[in-house]
């Protein structure tokens with residue numbers, strides 16, 4: 001297939017581009033390198049030293065014999081160039097990763113809220129509009145998030161794959177209607193993904209576009225078979241308070257003996273997927289597009305569900321590093337159940353890479369190798385959901401030991417000082433194995 005990978009320089013997009021190229025597809029990456037620019041603004045870098053994109057692509061060609069093209073284009077701004085690119089390239093399929101993807105960054109300031117809306121909503125809409133304008137019929141695969149469903153809303157009821165059948169009362173009795181699962185975004189970033197869903201529903205209905213929306217869990221891990229082939233192909237490893245994802249952050253923190261930064265009680269239950277499964281799921285979705293006229297096809301791209309405190313305990317047990325309970329900078333339920341239906345990928349042959357100590361160690365090895373690159377002032381999350389919410393001080397000032405007196409009881413003043421609802425009624429999860437509906 002001739003493929004466009006939008007956002008192909010990013011954490012998920014880069015390994016996916018290499019995976020699809022290795023499988024023999026003709027891949028062109030579109031990216032405006034905004035993620036690298038945000039690192040510069042925030043004065044932080046990936047823990048792993050990522051090479052310039054041109055060098056990455058040359059090394060890929062040297063090591064695999066396969067060429068990936070790159071077009072530097074801002075999807076949200078360069079609409080005419082996007083139309084020209086589509087017309088010239090005539091892709092069979094388009095994978096859309098190109099959005100601002102950090103919830104904390106999206107809540108950091110009015111400027112980042114507005115940027116996230118402008119960038120994400122325009123990028124998705126420009127893509128859909130340009131596909132219609134060109135009259136092409138590519139399969140479109142978009143990376144959405146499990147966060148569109150929100151957390152705690154349905155308690156222990158399994159979250160379906162995108163759609164919910166509801167009973168609508170009428171004078172003649174109840175009728176069944178299938179609707180998009182109610183959107184319940186927890187940040188401006190998640191809000192953009194719920195808006196994406198509406199745009200997909202409209203363009204599928206009005207223009208017969210063939211769209212797959214992948215509601216992905218939190219991605220962990222770093223390397224895939226392809227990115228591990230040469231150090232210059234290495235994938236990003238974000239560890240900072242805005243872009244670092246929770247499990248990777250714990251593994252990185254453990255590698256420098258930094259207390260594991262649990263927000264609140266750690267009773268938040270979230271869905272996870274390893275980066276190796278992300279690339280495989282995208283491939284499966286590309287092989288199984290909906291037909292023209294179908295509603296958007298939604299998959300829950302999730303392999304397991306864990307409570308944050310359980311992950312912290314696991315990493316702490318593996319490494320001997322303490323757990324720190326810090327004020328939660330987010331406005332979210334302190335605890336929630338999460339049961340996720342993910343039958344569709346399993347039925348299409350996905351063999352999940354679940355969290356095992358072996359895999360965790362592999363990730364810890366990467367963190368250990370590059371821990372000298374860590375900036376200790378970037379670890380504690382400081383982007384708050386409402387003005388005035390408390391955040392923790394830095395817990396370490398050098399890599400030898402945590403600074404004294406900062407770890408214990410930081411959570412104690414969170415509950416009352418912030419004056420915000422910290423618990424939305426989600427029931428505490430039970431202690432046993434966390435449920436994952438099939």
Ligand SMILES: NC(=O)c1ccc[n+]([C@@H]2O[C@H](COP(=O)([O-])OP(=O)(O)OC[C@H]3O[C@@H](n4cnc5c(N)ncnc54)[C@H](O)[C@@H]3O)[C@@H](O)[C@H]2O)c1
Nearest residue numbers: 007009010011012032033034035074075076098101143219
């Ligand atoms: N990383 C996760 O844990 C996770 C979880 C669920 C969903 N997702 C989704 O997967 C997608 C990729 O996530 P990621 O972790 O690789 O993020 P990332 O920030 O590492 O990569 C996104 C890429 O898109 C590019 N980009 C952003 N806006 C653009 C624009 N207007 N024009 C062109 N390029 C643009 C960036 O430069 C970057 O290279 C996102 O849409 C995200 O919402 C990620």
